[in-house]
Amino acid sequence: MEKSFAQPIINVVEYFGKLVEMLGKTIYYIARLAIDWRLTFFQMSSMGINSIPIVFLVVCFTGMIMSLQITEQASRFGTTQYVGGAIAYVMVRELAPVLTAVAMAGRVGSSIASELASMKVSEQIDALRALATNPTQYLVVPRMLALIIMIPAIAVMAGLAGIFSAFFVANTVFGVAWPVFMNYVPRLLDPGDVTAALIKSVVFAIAIALIGCVEGMHAEGGAQGVGRATTNSVVISIVSIFGLNYALSMILFK
Amino acid sequence: MKSIETKGLIVSYKKKIVLNGIDLVVNEGEIVSLMGGSGCGKSTLLRTVMGLIPASGGEVYIEERRTDNLSEAKMNETRKIMGMVFQEGALFDSMTVRENVAFALRRHTKMKEKEIREAVRERLEAVGLSGVEEKMPSELSGGMRRRVGIARALALSPKILFYDEPTAGLDPMLTATVVELILKMRERYGTTSVVVTHDIAAAERMSDRVAMIHEGRLILEGTFSDLRSSAHLHIRSFLNSMKTP
Numbered sequence: 001m002e003k004s005f006a007q008p009i010i011n012v013v014e015y016f017g018k019l020v021e022m023l024g025k026t027i028y029y030i031a032r033l034a035i036d037w038r039l040t041f042f043q044m045s046s047m048g049i050n051s052i053p054i055v056f057l058v059v060c061f062t063g064m065i066m067s068l069q070i071t072e073q074a075s076r077f078g079t080t081q082y083v084g085g086a087i088a089y090v091m092v093r094e095l096a097p098v099l100t101a102v103a104m105a106g107r108v109g110s111s112i113a114s115e116l117a118s119m120k121v122s123e124q125i126d127a128l129r130a131l132a133t134n135p136t137q138y139l140v141v142p143r144m145l146a147l148i149i150m151i152p153a154i155a156v157m158a159g160l161a162g163i164f165s166a167f168f169v170a171n172t173v174f175g176v177a178w179p180v181f182m183n184y185v186p187r188l189l190d191p192g193d194v195t196a197a198l199i200k201s202v203v204f205a206i207a208i209a210l211i212g213c214v215e216g217m218h219a220e221g222g223a224q225g226v227g228r229a230t231t232n233s234v235v236i237s238i239v240s241i242f243g244l245n246y247a248l249s250m251i252l253f254k
Numbered sequence: 255m256k257s258i259e260t261k262g263l264i265v266s267y268k269k270k271i272v273l274n275g276i277d278l279v280v281n282e283g284e285i286v287s288l289m290g291g292s293g294c295g296k297s298t299l300l301r302t303v304m305g306l307i308p309a310s311g312g313e314v315y316i317e318e319r320r321t322d323n324l325s326e327a328k329m330n331e332t333r334k335i336m337g338m339v340f341q342e343g344a345l346f347d348s349m350t351v352r353e354n355v356a357f358a359l360r361r362h363t364k365m366k367e368k369e370i371r372e373a374v375r376e377r378l379e380a381v382g383l384s385g386v387e388e389k390m391p392s393e394l395s396g397g398m399r400r401r402v403g404i405a406r407a408l409a410l411s412p413k414i415l416f417y418d419e420p421t422a423g424l425d426p427m428l429t430a431t432v433v434e435l436i437l438k439m440r441e442r443y444g445t446t447s448v449v450v451t452h453d454i455a456a457a458e459r460m461s462d463r464v465a466m467i468h469e470g471r472l473i474l475e476g477t478f479s480d481l482r483s484s485a486h487l488h489i490r491s492f493l494n495s496m497k498t499p
Contacts, residue, residue, distance in 0.1 A: 118347075119346075122342065122344060124344050126301070127338070129306055129326075131357055132334045134327075
């Protein structure tokens with residue numbers, strides 16, 4: 001009875017230990033500049049650039065929906081001059097980094113987990129070690145660096161796209177002009193908000209890469225194990241993103 | 255010189271003892287077959303010597319230098335003189351055959367690309383697979399994948415090679431090809447080989463000695479004559495089940 005009660009706690013502690021161990025090894029290799037830049041650029045392209053369309057879709061539609069709801073109410077009270085500032089404020093500080101990370105967790109986190117899990121169950125990771133190659137250096141470092149570089153960059157671009165999409169709806173549906181829309185943006189947003197958004201994006205990138213790699217490289221049990229690793233990677237990444245976002249918002253904005 | 259030595263090697267996995275005090279010596283240039291029933295620990299022994307699985311107790315020596323207590327970085331240096339052929343090949347499925355075989359050459363040597371291409375061509379020719387360099391592993395048959403795995407393991411001309419069931423599932427002609435290859439490696443390069451196999455005929459053709467494992471313990475280490483004349487119940491039962499003449 002006691003063992004079954006403690007087991008979930010033990011599992012969480014063990015899992016956290018695996019994350020910390022992998023993060024430590026990755027930082028070690030990055031600090032020593034033991035980086036395969038060819039692989040890193042490849043990952044930046046396949047994980048980063050190829051994710052731009054889906055991230056833009058998610059953020060732009062969110063911006064448009066926000067604009068639809070907020071501008072409608074603002075129009076009733078004659079306060080449309082605040083719409084742009086309000087949307088930009090929420091978009092930059094919260095929505096762009098979080099939605100970018102969630103979309104990337106779904107697309108890229110699952111891809112990392114499934115690829116590495118397939119390699120694990122088919123002994124390719126053992127083959128790497130047998131060929132005197134450290135799997136963390138070869139597989140994890142390029143993926144983590146690629147996401148650390150690309151997710152903040154995509155979040156910034158997506159945030160801008162989200163703001164423009166919001167303006168598009170405010171203008172076409174409610175007739176809000178560009179100077180009116182942008183009126184309060186400089187008053188509500190400051191450079192610190194952009195820095196905070198970039199910090200959040202980097203933290204989310206590390207979480208997505210780490211969770212995907214840990215799930216993949218510890219997969220067991222053939223095809224079922226690969227499926228489990230992929231699902232776990234997405235679920236744990238998304239929960240982590242929201243939890244980390246709350247903690248980071250408290251630290252960065254309070 | 256002793257190429258490989260284990261002293262009282264113990265390996266446990268999920269609280270179950272898989273290897274229980276293995277003392278094994280493989281001399282330089284020898285070919286030793288590891289035999290035993292499924293799940294007796296043969297592949298585990300190979301992987302532990304290679305450092306892919308940590309030992310729970312005992313010692314492992316490669317070329318008379320202790321390796322079971324090495325860090326992963328130092329063990330990687332030792333692995334450069336070893337090669338392993340996995341049962342299903344374990345080819346990197348995102349790479350072509352050429353990239354698979356060239357992998358260790360690109361990472362661990364300063365060879366020029368032209369030299370690497372030539373080395374890859376030679377290794378593939380040695381395993382009877384010329385002309386498949388641009389194919390992906392998914393386009394190859396099981397036997398071809400196995401042979402590409404052998405070519406990849408040979409890339410750095412290792413002194414010690416481990417084969418995990420190299421002839422499993424192969425037809426008699428391909429089995430003979432793999433056996434000849436293992437013998438050629440010893441003849442040409444003096445390679446020490448440890449071969450996990452259930453194929454007694456192939457083992458007898460290529461091996462100098464045989465080691466039999468049963469329930470994690472070494473129950474025989476000697477020649478095939480020793481094996482065939484052994485009165486050990488498990489060995490008799492193993493030989494009878496193989497239905498060899």
